[in-house]
Amino acid sequence: MTEPEPSAPEVSPFRAELREYLAHLGVERGLSEHTLAAYRRDLSRYARFLAARGREQVEEVTEADVSAYVEALRAGSDGGHPLSTSSTTRAVVAVRGWHRFVTLEGRSEHDPAATVRPPSGVKRLPKAISVAEVDKLLAGASMAEGVLGLRDRALVEVLYGTGARISEAVGLHVDDVGLDRGAPSLRLFGKGRKERVVPMGRYAVEALEAYLVRARPVLAQTGRGTSLAFLNQRGNPLSRQSAWAVLQAAAERGGVQAHISPHTLRHSYATHLLNGGADVRVVQELLGHASVTTTQIYTLVTPDTLREVYTASHPRARG
Structure with missing residues (x-):
């Protein structure tokens, strides 16, 4: 039995091409439903924009059309909400991917989006919290009553101790947890279902073991039966929204002043590894980044450390 293809945007005249591309992303690329929904929204808006400009065939679209769409996204001149730089970049990536797909499939002889680039914006550095704040967050998490x-x-230890994305943490199955004291590890499935195995430290191992042995069986009694590791009070899989709420509550109880999100812990994991001397390519593998360029942004978080090393090491740094 074949899986149903993702529903296409209800937009003419590009409905067939968009449906095929979304099916390609879902089946061939293995993108999540959340990511597919974002592509669907972005491409629906693009198709409406093209239709308003009188384009009825993909091969009629010009580079000027694509560039005008980028400007419309920023200004909201197409009737939609103005988008931030990051959201515009996401939309342009969707448009470029669609045109590339259509060209490779032979539906168009040229790719009008090939040279169109998203707007450049100020690179925002990841916000990491200190080790002391991590300790407060963990203390706050432990203040919840009983099995919760x-x-x-365990959830906070996993997020900070492995750098897992929130989707990877809530998607963790019991069988993906290796508590072997010699080489404890987690098997995580990242974007596009790309698998990686990351090591765990003693604190994460002890917290996970305590949860799996003493708490999860209690929670599972009221559920419908699932192999996922993290469960809610009803014994069903913990959602990303609920996991976010767990962090917010832990931060409040622990007196953490900094803004806390699942990505905060992932950023902190990477930053603290690099501060401790880890090689950027090792951190790349641990985070599951496809390119080391993505990981290198974390090296910008600690200019003070770089300055200290330079001052202490370079013979011409001190006058």
């Missing part, structure tokens, strides 16, 4: 305290502590 064990679960919350």
